[in-house]
Amino acid sequence: MEPPPERPSLYVHLPFCVRKCRYCDFNSWAWTGQDLRRVVDALLLEAERRARDLRPPTVFVGGGTPTLLPAGELARLLDGLHEITGFRDSSRETTVEANPESLDPERAGALREHGADRLSLGVQSLREEVLEAYDRVHGPAQALEAVQTARAAGFRRLNVDLIYAFPGQDPELWFQDLAAVLALEPEHLSAYELSYEPGTALTRLRDAGRWPEESEERRLLLFQETRRRLAEAGYGQYEVSNFARAGEACRHNLVYWRSGSWIGLGAGAAGSEGTRRRRNLADPEAWRRCVERGEDPVAEIEEPGPEVLLFDRFLMGLRLPWEGVDLEAARVATGLDPAAVFRPAWQRLQDEGLLVVDAGRARASARGFLLLDSLLEALLPRQQV
């Protein structure tokens, strides 16, 4: 277990995708011919103003679909970011997200050559009918090929994103997908339960009665069996949806879960430094024009009070089953004592065997981890008044 790095990490957002997947609630927009060169120029301008000499401990280039950029633009982006932030000398992990339809050998080679050392691949499913229902652009064969492309380009660290709980699917088909992905031996695997976020096409379909949702019972069964199979294959669960071989946890995402600091560049990118949070303008055109005018593309800045900051530490930290929340660090960051602020739930949750407080840390018990939403609800600041 390592403490959060002291210098802020760096997140860079590329907001465009070929089209919008039905379940997606990220700040992603269908690409309709916008000039991607200008997007890279604007990202570098924003980096120059907000991240000069940052020397970030980790970097994550996400989206959207960063690999929508041609290889030359990916190289220019990484070179520019290095010139401005010095990340190649400071970053212990530089991840780029990629989608199978656009990860060709040129792009993969450019990423590897210009500073990325980890690739996160959006595979989601190996079933044609599931990918179609999600409105994904690629098919199963392309996903498998993309893994080979990444390896051939020299990526030793690879994450594969998968989604389970497709309604009505025979669980065996999901477990076959899982086995096929494990046979590719990625170092890291993210298995997300299909979720229905406000405003997505999937949620609208469900609400219109045109898309059934898996029962809670079935979702729990899939979650538990997925964890069991991944553990058996040597992948430890270190976060609700994230599994890794020893030493292969995503260091950048751990910064978020450990309530560390990071600067977010690009349309809609969020950032957090100390007690201050900010979010950029979400609309890619509005963000770009603002940067080009020499203005700060900020949409909102928030300075939450200490109770909210403390709760948020638990919201993030309890997602980590082995490490939970460092209580001393929480006290120092917020000036509050969790045992006092969360009273009386603090003791009750321990008595009920949901929360374990031990060796200066608070974490969810095995049962508490399965009931994480209820556990967190009990700690919500409004419960304390």
Ligand code: SF4
């Ligand atoms: S490719 Fe990823 S970011 Fe783009 S729409 Fe699909 S899920 Fe969202």
